[in-house]
Amino acid sequence: MAEDYRQMWAELGLDMEKHDELLSVLTEAYPSLYLRQANRPKGMEYFDFVVSEIHGLRIKELLEHKEKGGKVFGTFCLYVPDEIITALNGIAIGLCAGTDFSIPDAETVLPRNLCPLIKSFYGFKVGKFCPYFEVSDVVIGETTCDGKTKAYEVLGESQPVFVLEIPHRKNDETFKLWRTELDRFIEEAECLTGVELTMGKLREATKVANNKRKALQELNSLRWSNPTPISGKDALLVNQIAFYDDPLRFTKSVNELVEQLKERVAAEQGVFPADAVKLMTSGTPYAIPNWKLHHVVESSGYSIVAEESCVGSRYFSELVDEDAETLAGLLDNIAKRYFNIHCACFTPNEERMDDIVDLYRKSGAKGVINYTLSFCTPYLVESHKVKGRLDAEEIPLLNIESDYGMGDVEQLTTRIQAFVESL
């Protein structure tokens, strides 16, 4: 890291020994996983820098923001509306949840038979080695799945938590409930930040969020070129950093990367040979630093060119309609945009099947890896529907269930290679 942040971490109350250990695990893994990839676009340097400063510069910025009276909102889910937080001079930060380093701490309280993402986040909090938790003034939870819904109660014992009700069916009545949930959230957030939500501020914040989504849309659709101009691993990293970097700086950096990729595409330059097999993934999110699946696939010489995932297409494919006359109207548009995310928490969720098929056709992938985190009931059960639809469309599918451990890397490699050979 560029500076010595030890005093800052100590003042945040981190368990310094464990935190050092965590950073050294990350620092050791990153060069072999990321830096040694051949022919990386120069624009990735910014994102490498962000990772190198993962618990440094960004935390310092958040503390400076707080010193000036701003608030930090920790989040775990796409349903938490960034626009509203930004408009109230808040900063939304996706919290740490992507490593088994924190799981033993979590299992002292939570059941073992629980999604690794949930155990990971709770372990980070209870083990006190995530500075993002410690700078957050509040965690905004949601009732998307049983595991998170109930784990937020436990988290609430050591951190202020505000939970949004996400309905599980989509119709006019559940939309009404969701719309009132936004009002309840605004009331709470106004009270916390001391800022009143106005049309001007929300319009501006909506533009910021939409511009970020547009940049990510462009980046991710460039991956579909042949040869693909950026590795799936690099694109995944950008999609992950979207959750916690400063939105304006992030969007600028993505747009710079996009320009370079366009040049590569025009010159037919890529990071994989033009005849390399292209795959896409569908399923559960990849919280940073969960790079396992992408690393396994790309180490075998296949490229991942799309993710139907919360860290992927579900995050950026829909914009908020900025065309509204009133604050209430703009909030209606925001509510609609978020309600239209196709998470497996909804029943039925046929739109997600359409999304997978659509992304498969657009991306030029030769097959779909449907990836589910262990014990993630909504996506695990929905795998049956994914299989039904993809079989009907004659799209090759490999279902994979995995966690954050490295014990299954060889097995995954064998299964993925066998899948590709069958294509």
Added chain:
Amino acid sequence: MAEDYRQMWAELGLDMEKHDELLSVLTEAYPSLYLRQANRPKGMEYFDFVVSEIHGLRIKELLEHKEKGGKVFGTFCLYVPDEIITALNGIAIGLCAGTDFSIPDAETVLPRNLCPLIKSFYGFKVGKFCPYFEVSDVVIGETTCDGKTKAYEVLGESQPVFVLEIPHRKNDETFKLWRTELDRFIEEAECLTGVELTMGKLREATKVANNKRKALQELNSLRWSNPTPISGKDALLVNQIAFYDDPLRFTKSVNELVEQLKERVAAEQGVFPADAVKLMTSGTPYAIPNWKLHHVVESSGYSIVAEESCVGSRYFSELVDEDAETLAGLLDNIAKRYFNIHCACFTPNEERMDDIVDLYRKSGAKGVINYTLSFCTPYLVESHKVKGRLDAEEIPLLNIESDYGMGDVEQLTTRIQAFVESL
């Protein structure tokens, strides 16, 4: 069974070979588990008869009901309002979900890492050896947990399913949604049955359901006497049969049993010695024929005198307020009663902790076994809250996680005996 029902089962399309196998498993287990208990109340004969006719007489009655134009509603959850079904000349039936016999069939489609109750019910349907599924005109599902919510979609491929949205937080807005869900359900049920819901019919049906609840309240509170006049296993069986027997006949039989138990209490007669250790359970439901925990506990000489469970206190402790002037008013009362069930699907769910403590104090139990079906995320995570509250109240607690297999019977016995010795 009293009659030969083979033709009826064949006409229902059951897999006759598997169904024979299932019945023989049940028929073999029942005498040693139930009939050989010492000093059983004579009133249990009726319930033994109901079990002996489990796929016989009741199915015949349901078919006769259908021949006369009535409809059968299959259900899996306390949130489905019996009153409304009864008022529309429907019969509500709790479907089969309590045995690992059906799980291998389910695991061809559903993930292994899923609650046994859910796998069991789906296996019964897909394996075609549950006549209750086959006589049901519709299954009424609900969004209480991820596993059921998503499994209903899969079930919907082979059976009409109607899903009620159960919110996960309790406030005015979510109550409004729940109230509109009842209206949506009524519309659907009126359409299916061809019967219009009127105040007269709903008032009558509410009385029927309340009378059943009152009978169960009385039965279950007699268990707290010393010595306890009925085994926990027998009381559990009555609580299980409540879900599928004819409500009027059932209530009459429970009331007859209650009279006998009152005589026993007056005479200080019991099924366990007066100094036998009394325990209670809290947690997930016991779908028939899941008698494992009760059998293990009572075979060790301890009695179970209460269940804080959907098959137990959550089913009968609250009545519907019958005092209403209008149909809408009575429906409001029904909505309130169901919304007030303290299921772990709600966040927060502190009222459940109050219920456990209250039942512990009333029942005279010396300790609480908090029982959770494997992979039941809401109750597994909530176990932490149960422990926190019971520790604070200095109430002894044993957390047990189990499924429908018999492989852990010895381990459970050892753990429960060690728990009792520690009291």
